[in-house]
Amino acid sequence: xxxxIPGIVPGQQEFYHVARGGAVxxxxxxxxxxxxxxxxxxxxxxxxxxxxxGWYDAEGHPLPHDPREATE
Numbered sequence: 001x002x003x004x005i006p007g008i009v010p011g012q013q014e015f016y017h018v019a020r021g022g023a024v025x026x027x028x029x030x031x032x033x034x035x036x037x038x039x040x041x042x043x044x045x046x047x048x049x050x051x052x053x054g055w056y057d058a059e060g061h062p063l064p065h066d067p068r069e070a071t072e
Contacts, residue, residue, distance in 0.1 A: 009036040014058035015067055016042055018051045031067045 015027040017039075024045050029037040046060035055063040 012036060013067070015063075016045050016047060016056040016058075016060070018047065018053045018056070020053045022050070022053075024051065029068055032069070034068050037068070 009028075009030060011030045011033075012028050013031060015029060017025045017027060019025070024042040024047060025039050026042040026045065027037060027039040029039075046058075047056055048060070051060075052062070055066055057063060
């Protein structure tokens with residue numbers, strides 16, 4: 001069994017996603033790539049109570065889009 005080690009993939013960063021139903025997931029991914037990702041429920045997060053749906057950086061700041069999407 002392989003264990004996930006945060007930051008083992010070059011360029012990998014930490015993010016949070018809030019679904020429309022309010023579930024918060026913790027993500028490790030490489031921005032602008034749909035590969036090299038891992039996610040799971042966020043037991044603790046910096047988003048406070050009742051965060052709005054969407055993507056957030058590791059500090060809890062909202063992002064304008066999915067970090068895996070390419071931006072120019």
